[in-house]
Amino acid sequence: MDFNMKKLASDAGIFFTRAVQFTEEKFGQAEKTELDAHFESLLARADSTKNWTEKILRQTEVLLQPNPSARVEEFLYEKLDRKVPSRVTNGELLAQYMAEAASELGPTTPYGKTLIKVAEAEKHLGAAERDFIHTASINFLTPLRNFLEGDWKTISKERRLLQNRRLDLDASKARLKKAKAAEAKATCEGDTVPDFQETRPRNYILSASASALWNDEVDKAEQELRVAQTEFDRQAEVTRLLLEGISSTHVNHLRCLHEFIESQTTYYAQCYRHMLDLQKQLGSSQGAIFPGTFVGTAEPASPPLSSTSPTTTAATMPMGPSVADLAPPGEAALRLEEVAPPASGTRKARVLYDYEAADSSELALLADELITVYSLPGMDPDWLIGERGNKKGKVPVTYLELLS
Incomplete structure (x- = not known):
């Protein structure tokens, strides 16, 4: 003490x-x-x-x-x-x-x-x-x-x-x-x-x-x-x-x-992939009701070509098949072998993440690989056409890093 x-x-x-x-x-x-x-x-x-x-x-x-x-x-x-x-x-x-x-x-x-x-x-x-x-x-x-x-x-x-x-x-x-x-x-x-x-x-x-x-x-x-x-x-x-x-x-x-x-x-x-799958499911079943709303629908939001002037039709007509021809309603497969790349406008892109193709119209991707991409007139801006060797298909833009 x-x-x-x-x-x-x-x-x-x-x-x-x-x-x-x-x-x-x-x-x-x-x-x-x-x-x-x-x-x-x-x-x-x-x-x-x-x-x-x-x-x-x-x-x-x-x-x-x-x-x-x-x-x-x-x-x-x-x-x-x-x-x-x-x-x-x-x-x-x-x-x-x-x-x-x-x-x-x-x-x-x-x-x-x-x-x-x-x-x-x-x-x-x-x-x-x-x-x-x-x-x-x-x-x-x-x-x-x-x-x-x-x-x-x-x-x-x-x-x-x-x-x-x-x-x-x-x-x-x-x-x-x-x-x-x-x-x-x-x-x-x-x-x-x-x-x-x-x-x-x-x-x-x-x-x-x-x-x-x-x-x-x-x-x-x-x-x-x-x-x-x-x-x-x-x-x-x-x-x-x-x-x-x-x-x-x-x-x-x-x-x-x-x-x-x-x-x-x-x-x-993962969220993007789940929502993309959901859009495709809804688009395949609801495309006739909500045309042009979901990914995979083929009907353009603009008026039909017949309603436009001849000058506009000639100016907007693509060199190869149109996007509507690439994805007709009710068809999963695209006639991509008939699509010709534009004379100019192709770019190289690096793949950011792996991507599994939903159907034969899309191109499966592997992270860090390089592919050639280009766009076609009237195509959905969220998608591009990608080429790897002799393989070709639609690819989502968000999975790519476009290179100069």
């Missing part, structure tokens, strides 16, 4: 000394040991990294889970170290409602059949969203949280220790300065006594004793200063090494950012 009380009193004394030193520094009544410019730049970069990591983390959480109540619930589960319950995505919930509506309104009616097809597509979209959220959480959010809850807490702890070591060092410098000033004053008071006096005044004896006492105080203050300087230098080196490790943190976050973008790209590519 006695030891604990002594330790408590010692800690209270150290805390009081640091508080006095800090207050005097704020009011400009005490000198402060300044860190070098490189160290200050490391501190500023660390603070910026922490602040922006927090903002990016919060906004990514909003992107992945727009519902604030759901985010709070997930946060509480994580803090309680419990498994987050599986939650139905909005797409899956929409698919469920559409399927139930089709079942009640009549699955064999045109509206019911369409609801079933759209529900299936929305179900795939919801599953793709779930996979994206899971992948992004593991590959991007988790490393950011680990930095804030691990490395940054360690850096903050060492910075607080460095601040305390600096306050102790400056307090030791102040004590040494006061001790030297008191020693000089005591010596001066002793030197004022005349040498010819046989009996020295009593105040000279007291001053000599005070001078010896202040000599001891100076020695003690110098020893404390050496110890404080050593501890400060050691702590400054430890903190410097941790701050320089922020560069490694940036490299790790850069890798995680690439993985996040890759998962996001995969997610949107």
Whole structure:
């Protein structure tokens, strides 16, 4: 109990000394040991990294889970170290409602059949969203949280220790300065006594004793200063090494950012593919009702050629078969072997993602391969004709990077 009380009193004394030193520094009544410019730049970069990591983390959480109540619930589960319950995505919930509506309104009616097809597509979209959220959480959010809850807490702890070591060092410098000033004053008071006096005044004896006492105080203050300087230098080196490790943190976050973008790209590519398949399904069954609306319909949105002037007809007539000839209603196969590339206007394109042809009118693609592409008059702007060797077919523009 006695030891604990002594330790408590010692800690209270150290805390009081640091508080006095800090207050005097704020009011400009005490000198402060300044860190070098490189160290200050490391501190500023660390603070910026922490602040922006927090903002990016919060906004990514909003992107992945727009519902604030759901985010709070997930946060509480994580803090309680419990498994987050599986939650139905909005797409899956929409698919469920559409399927139930089709079942009640009549699955064999045109509206019911369409609801079933759209529900299936929305179900795939919801599953793709779930996979994206899971992948992004593991590959991007988790490393950011680990930095804030691990490395940054360690850096903050060492910075607080460095601040305390600096306050102790400056307090030791102040004590040494006061001790030297008191020693000089005591010596001066002793030197004022005349040498010819046989009996020295009593105040000279007291001053000599005070001078010896202040000599001891100076020695003690110098020893404390050496110890404080050593501890400060050691702590400054430890903190410097941790701050320089922020560069490694940036490299790790850069890798995680690439993985996040890759998962996001995969997610949107899956969404595009599901919606493309849905458009083709709806176009094959509803093309007669909604001409020119869905991919795969052959009827142009412009007036028939017979209603245009001869000049317009001659100007717009393609060299080879028209797009309407390429995709007649009700036919899946295109007579692409009869399509001749234009005399000019062909370009090279690099394939961004793998693409599986839906039918014989399309050209299957492999990522990173180079193909020749061109467009025909009246063709859907979202599609091009692609050629690879002796193979030819329609290809989606969004899967390509057109090269100059």
